[in-house]
Amino acid sequence: MIRIEGNGRVRVITLDRPQARNAFNEELYDLATDALIAAGEDNGVAVVVITGEGEAFSAGADLTELVQRNNGQFVDGRHGFPGFVDHLIDFPKPLICAVNGLAVGIGATMLALSDLVLMSSTARVRCPFTRLGVAPEAASSVTFPRLLGRQNATWALLSSEWLSAEECIEIGLVWRVCPPEQLMAETMRCAAILASKPINSLVESKRTIVEPMRAELDAARKRENDSFRVLLGGPANVEALTAFAQRREPDFSRIDDSPIAR
Secondary structure (H helix, E strand, C coil): EEEEEEEEEEEEEEECCCHHCCCCCHHHHHHHHHHHHHHHCCCCCCEEEEEEEECEECCCCCCHHHHHHHCCCCCCCCCHHHHHHHHHHCCCCCCCEEECEEECEEEHHHHHHHEEEEECCCCCCCCCCHCCCCEEEECHHHHHHHHCCCHHHHHHHCCCCEEHHHHHHHHHCCCEEECCCHHHHHHHHHHHHHHHHCCCHHHHHHHHHHHHHHHHHHHHHHHHHHHHHHHHHCCCHHHHHHHHHHHCCCHHHHHCCCCCCC
C-alpha cells in the first residue's frame, strides 16, 4: 500500500494502491503519516518526495469509507485524515510532490501543503467537494487563495471541474510541468540539489517560510471541519454518494435548498 525508497539523502514515498487509484483509506493515511514521521526524525534524510504508483497520484478519499462513516460503521485509524494533514503541515524538511497522474480531493489539496510540486503534462487535478456535497479540506480554503488568487481558488474549490497540467502551472498550483517520462528524473534532480545543502539550514529556512501561515492554517481547518460536520451525511452528500454507488451523475436539483441550521 506504500513503498519507501532511499536515494542518497532523498527519501521517496510512493502511494502504492493502484487498484484504487491510490485513494486514501484509513490504512493508507496511517502508513503515509508513519512514513512522514520516520523521514522527519531520520537525520540522514534531507528531502522527501511523494508520488503515486500507476495512473494516479491519488484519487482522494476512499468513498467507500465515507459511506461507512455516514452509516456509523467506520473505525478511525491511528492517524487518519487529520493526522496526515497535521504531519504534512508540520513536516520540517523540504517536501516535494511528483504528480504522475490524476490528483483528486486530498490528492489535490495536499499539493498546496507541499514545498514544491512537479506535475506530469498528462496529469489532472480536481477538488470535488461541491460535487460530493461537502466543503473544502486540509486548509485549502487558505492555501489555494494564497497560491492561486481568490478567483482561481474559487473556481478550483467550488466548481469540482478538472484542471489540466497547463492550467495548474498557469494559476500557480504547481511549480513545474514535465513530460511524463521525465517527471521522476526532473523531480529527483531538484531534490538532489536541495539535499546537497545542510539539513539544519533547510529546516530553519523552511520554518521561516511556513511559520507565518500556521495560525491561518489552524483557523482554516477549524472552519472547514465545522462546515464538513454540517454537510456530511446531509441530503446533498447522501445524493452524491448514492449517485457514486449507482454509477450516475448526482442530481442536486432534488435537494432541499433551505438554509442550513447551525
